[in-house]
Amino acid sequence: MAxxxxxxxxxxxxxxxxxxxxxxxxxxxxxxxxxxxxNGFTVIVVKSPPPKAAPAKPxxxxxxxxPVVEAPAPPPPPDTYTVGVTDVSFSPINAVFNRELKTxxxxxxxxxxxxxREEKPNGEKWYWSH
Numbered sequence: 001m002a003x004x005x006x007x008x009x010x011x012x013x014x015x016x017x018x019x020x021x022x023x024x025x026x027x028x029x030x031x032x033x034x035x036x037x038x039n040g041f042t043v044i045v046v047k048s049p050p051p052k053a054a055p056a057k058p059x060x061x062x063x064x065x066x067p068v069v070e071a072p073a074p075p076p077p078p079d080t081y082t083v084g085v086t087d088v089s090f091s092p093i094n095a096v097f098n099r100e101l102k103t104x105x106x107x108x109x110x111x112x113x114x115x116x117r118e119e120k121p122n123g124e125k126w127y128w129s130h
Contacts, residue, residue, distance in 0.1 A: 007091045010084060012044040017084030020092050023048050029081040031116060035109070039101050041085040048080040 008019040020032055020043075033043045092114070095101050101109035112118045 007093075009088060010082070012046045012082060012084045015044055015086055016088060017044050017086055018088045018090040020083045020085060020090070022082045023080040024083060026079065026081060028116070029083050032083045035101065035103070036083075036085055038104055041087055041090065044084045044086065045081050046084075048082045050077050 008022075010017060010019055020036060021028070024032070029045050033045055036043045096109055096111055096114050099108045101114075103109055103113065107113075110118075
């Protein structure tokens with residue numbers, strides 16, 4: 001584990017990787033994989049382990065007159081994935097804010113594009129041009 005929690009490392013499929021994102025949906029993992037591979041990184045995507053279950057509530061005391069009703073089992077958690085790259089010097093924060101990543105259209109990847117808040121980057125927006 002790195003000293004900086006924003007630059008995490010993990011073994012994915014027995015390969016040391018810098019983590020791009022954890023616990024992401026299959027669609028998000030696909031988006032990140034395509035973007036990072038376009039930028040020349042070798043991407044490893046593995047299924048994240050399921051979250052730990054909460055401890056069961058204790059049953060009602062034995063001397064209670066109320067019948068014990070079992071709560072329905074919660075639905076299984078959705079499948080999530082961990083996305084990593086084999087270049088251990090990769091940091092998603094540095095890559096986005098240092099303007100190191102490009103979209104397939106040749107535009108710079110912005111924070112909004114990385115977080116999928118916009119479909120395509122709509123050009124440079126400088127604070128002094130408004």
